[in-house]
Amino acid sequence: MSIPASQSCRDRISRAAFCVLMAFLVLLPLGAQATAETPKCRGRAVSGLNVGFPIPKQVRPEVNRQSHKDIITGNLPVRFTVGGTATLGIDYELRVSPTGVGWDNARPITTAAGVKTVPCAMTVYFWYRSFDDGIAEEDETVLITLLDDTKTPPRYFVPDVPHFPRTLTLVFANDDPGPALSIADAGVVEGGDVTFSVTLSMAPTGTDTVTVDWATSSESDDSAVAGTDYTAASGTLTFQAGETGKSVTVRTTADAVREADETFTVTLSNPSIGILLGDAVARGTIKTDEPLPVVAIAAASQATVTEGSKASFTLTATPTPAAQLTVSVTVGQSGDFATAGATGVRSVTIPLSGSAQLDIDMENDDTDEPDGAVTATVGTGQGYTVASASSATATVSDNDDTPPVVSIAGGSEITEGGTASFTLTATPAPSRARGRPGCGR
Known part of the structure; x- marks a missing residue:
């Protein structure tokens, strides 16, 4: 910028100040931006x-x-x-x-x-x-x-x-509903392949694809063992445009062991972005191909017992088990004969011989009461099935005398000063003397 020589000194100073001010205003945004990113805090700070x-x-x-x-x-x-x-x-x-x-x-x-x-x-x-x-x-x-x-x-x-x-x-x-992946439970007889169905609720379109990982495992509530009962496996499923269904196959192992059905788990994970997991865990059931022992129960040879004795029941497993069986039995009664704690759910162990006995103790009291019964019923459990003869009953007889019925009758007419007589009769006659202390017999 040139300043004419004819201008006064004051004018030249004013124009110079104006130029400095304009330069400051032009550069101010750049300085403000730098301060925003790396501020120089000139105010009073709270140190520490x-x-x-x-x-x-x-x-x-x-x-x-x-x-x-x-x-x-x-x-x-x-x-x-x-x-x-x-x-x-x-x-x-x-x-x-x-x-x-x-x-x-x-x-x-x-x-x-x-x-x-x-x-x-x-x-x-x-x-x-x-x-x-x-x-x-x-x-x-x-x-x-x-x-x-x-x-x-x-x-x-x-x-x-x-x-x-x-x-x-x-x-x-996330508040947007969208496609979801789910896997269903499946089962097979041991030695076969378990096939699980994996479903995508909405098929991809165009060139889009949906992927999801899967893997087998034996969780804490599973009984199958990887490498023994099934082959551990994992992989990735890919859904192309228009596809909504895929499958996962797991090989199981046949054996010659009598055992209950066994289970393992297949879990979906890591779906494509935007895809939700619905039911992501499936249970695989390996069904045994060896016949399980069938457990039946019967009252012992003495189907009627007297209070104070035992009510006995025999449990039989057919065929004989390859290992000890723990069988659940529920004991109930009509009347009040069993000892405390004898009723309810009981556990009976059937050994390799295939037979076990359950004894229920009866109380021996002095109370005359109607006859009753004790019933034992086999419940379901692991490693066996329940026979049609799943319940047995033993009759319990009361051994206490029936209390005699006592009646009283007056004697003949008397005059004052005489003795009045009454007759008490017990029917049937008691087996031993009865009466209140101090009274005549």
Whole structure:
């Protein structure tokens, strides 16, 4: 810029000041932007401040609505990083601002990479908004993690304790229904292949495909052993356009052991993005091909017993078991004859011989009562089946005398001063003398 020589000194000074002012205004946005990324906090800072998130986790549905979390930063340049499974700019938007500055004027975080610094303020807001994308997917997370100060001595500290952690976890909960994968239970006689059906609720279209992993296992409630009863296996299923059904095949092993049906588990995992898991666990049943022992029960040779003795029942397994059988038996009664604890569910062990006896003790009391009965019923269990003769009954006879019936009759007429006589009669006659102490016999 040239200044005519005819202008006065004052004019030249005014024009020079104007140029300096214009240059400052032009460069101001660049300086402001640099300060936003790397602020130079000139205000009074709270030295030695502990920083962290008072509420470490926030769960929100996928809705286009902004929210914020605040932390006290004490006018210090607190450093932080952004991570998680959600993608910045696609799944959510993130901004940061001093207290009192709303969403519209908050500084956008444009990339999740790198280390960032909060604006200079006593309290800072982290603004966020998830995008409702209409895609069925797993819940997504955003992790905002505060970093330690690099200065020596540190201007602030991040204690990272449970009630005041360094990381804020934002969870964007999926609210969109979508295709789901499920697997159904299946079974086969040992030695054959178990085929499980895997179903996708909505077929892919065009060039899209859906994949899901699967694997066998023996869980704590399974009885089959990998390598002995079945062949462990795993793999990946791929659904092409238009396909909604696939199958998983597991080979089982035949043996010559009499045993109960056995089970193992097949689990689906790691589906394609946007695909949900419905019933992801299936039970495979290996059915035995050897006949299981059939257990029957019968009352012992003495089908009627007297109170004070035992009611005995014989359990028989046919064919004889290859190993000891533990059989569940429920004992009930009519009347009140069995000793305490003798009724209810009992366990009877049938040895390799194939036969066992169950004895029920009877009380011996002095109470005359009607005859009763004790019944034993075989219940279902592992390693055997129940015969049609699954219940047996023993009659229990009371051994106490029937109490005599006592009647009284007056004697003949007497005059005063005489003795009145009455006659008491017991029918039937008692087996021993009865009466109140001090009374005549």
